[in-house]
Amino acid sequence: MIGLKGLTKRFAGEPRPAVDALTLEVAEGETCVLIGPSGCGKTTTMRMVNRMIEPDAGSIEVAGRDVTHVDPIELRRSIGYVIQQIGLFPHMTIGENIATVPRLLGWDPERTARRVDELLELVAMDPDDYRNRFPRELSGGQRQRVGVARALAANPPVMLMDEPFGAIDPITRARLQQEFLRIQERLRKTVVFVTHDIDEAIRMGDRIAILRAGRLVQYDTPEVILARPAEAFVEEFVGVDRVLKRLSLLTVGAYAAPNGGTLSAHTISASATLRDALTQLLIKDAEALTVTDDAGQIIGSLSLQRIRQAISGSESHAVA
């Protein structure tokens, strides 16, 4: 759906290119997370997709079209754009904010109004309550939701999101991430998501592109990046606790031994993560846990040994 080939950008007065011959592809319906240290070129790359920044070399294809040969205004109207500070128009109501792109495209008023209400419901905000309010009346979390709704208004196939949840407190952020994942499950947009938070990347991304100094270092699923970091930089970047991060991607149910093994006095649900299981084993000072299903029925056991095995050879098993 999105293809970057040899994408390069140099800024005047800078010794090295901000983006250096970047090549990667994002499949339709996938979320690609761009992540890396400050100055790695992640935001610059994202902003070249909708030509807010013009590339110096290389090509960008969206849905088979080379975007450098398309009118940038028309291009941007077909791509959803969410930035960290959101940039809601303070002089317009929430409804008018969301209706921006449909109005630019000339939708008729009725269709636009219906779409606005539909989107407010999608982001869990009561249309009758919020449609006519102004941005200054909303909290940070609410504004961010409106920002997402506004970007989805004209139903673009592609979304660009630059640290959209960065300016929010951690609790609200977790909630918004969850909601966006829910929305993505329904809508299956092709998303390019920029963040500096590795936990967010692991949570949100189908594939993660790790960038450094404008170059692509590794581009793979979260599991692979955690299990097989391509180089020392990636290892350091994902954090020394990458083993724990990996465990949080695996479920107890997939690793429990169905019969036998020692049954223990301590239980854990099959839908919990291996990371939770490890925590329980440490707290309770136990060697194994009894695994139960949602109804409370015992379905097997999970030992510390089993968790060790999971760490060393987990690729063949199901993932959370």
Place this chain on the structure above:
Amino acid sequence: MLAEAWLYLLGHPAQFAKALGVHVSLSLSALALAALIAVPAGVRLAHRRAGALAAINAANVGRTLPSLAVLALAMPLLGTGFLPSLVALTLIALPPVLINTIVGVREIDPDVIDAARGMGMSGREVLRRIELPLAVPVIFAGLRTAAVQVVSGAVLATFIGGGGLGDFITAGIAMMALPLMLVGAIPVTLLSIGADALFGALQRQLTPRGLQ
């Protein structure tokens, strides 16, 4: 004394009406011309950092010039009468409107502009839907300042034959006739206060609700 002034006015309605008419038309025309020049120029300059600073510095210098001096300088160049007065008054009105337009556009949150462009608004659409509505309160504050200065300056137009209510004031001083002076001084003060109030109200009316 007030009574005498009132009687004089009643006795010379045509003269008063003419002076008032000239005063108002001079003021309105100068203000309109200044707005027509300064607002588009200000918007264009606001997008260029170096140009904006230079323009603001120049306008600040322009602001300090005594109004009488500006009017007087127009005379050797353009003669006496309506036209030189209009030119001088327009020059007097330009600085506050220009400065306020530039500042008003520049102080808009850059993230709002980035979001607008990123969503696919053309330059003209950004100007029409975002920049101008958000800059209106500040621009009108500038127009308000300019309006008061122009009405005040138009009083001085009498010295270069421009007419207006200043005629009564100077005639009154020359003849030491107090009522005559008041026929000029009081209405023009009311006019000035009225202009200030009018633009203040316009400013409030035109400020988008989301910003109030």
Place this chain on the structure above:
Amino acid sequence: MSWFARNWDLVAIALYEHVLIALTALAIAAAISLVLGVWAARRPRVFAATLAVTGALYTIPTLAFLALLIPVVGLGKANVIIAMVAFSLVIMTRNVATGIRDVPGDMVEAAKGMGMSARQLLARVEFPLALPVIIAGLRIATVTVISVTTVGAYVNAGGLGTLIFDGIATDNPPKIWAGALTACALAVVADLALARLEDMLRRRRKA
């Protein structure tokens, strides 16, 4: 230009008169406004009233104001000085009051905590910190005063306006130029000088 060479003494005298009148008015206004401003800074209702009066007085056209003063004080320097003191007073009082009010609360707290009396607080903390805003007000007042003095020549106060009015009456363009351009130059120089001072004070305050 040759007129100027022959009559530079006229210009010099006019300039001198102009500066004298202006400085007199500014000095009086500054003295009164400092007292009034400090007083208004601590009393919200007085402050609000001050702002309201400022706004109202400032909209009265210069020549009208001078004319309205004639029955009260006649013609001459006194007339013009009273008008200028009135205009300057309102601007400077507002700026003194605002400047003092805008001193960060935590600095005042710290000073009080150290045991400063009200007078020491004012002299050592509030006034120095309010200085940039006060100078900004002085700047506006100065430009206004120079402008009013120019018009004041018409009510026999002297100054550079005399050259302008004489020049118009006798159709002597060089005289008009001399008066008008000198007045402009005076205003620009005064404004720039005070602007420099204001900048310096602001930077010192930040440091």
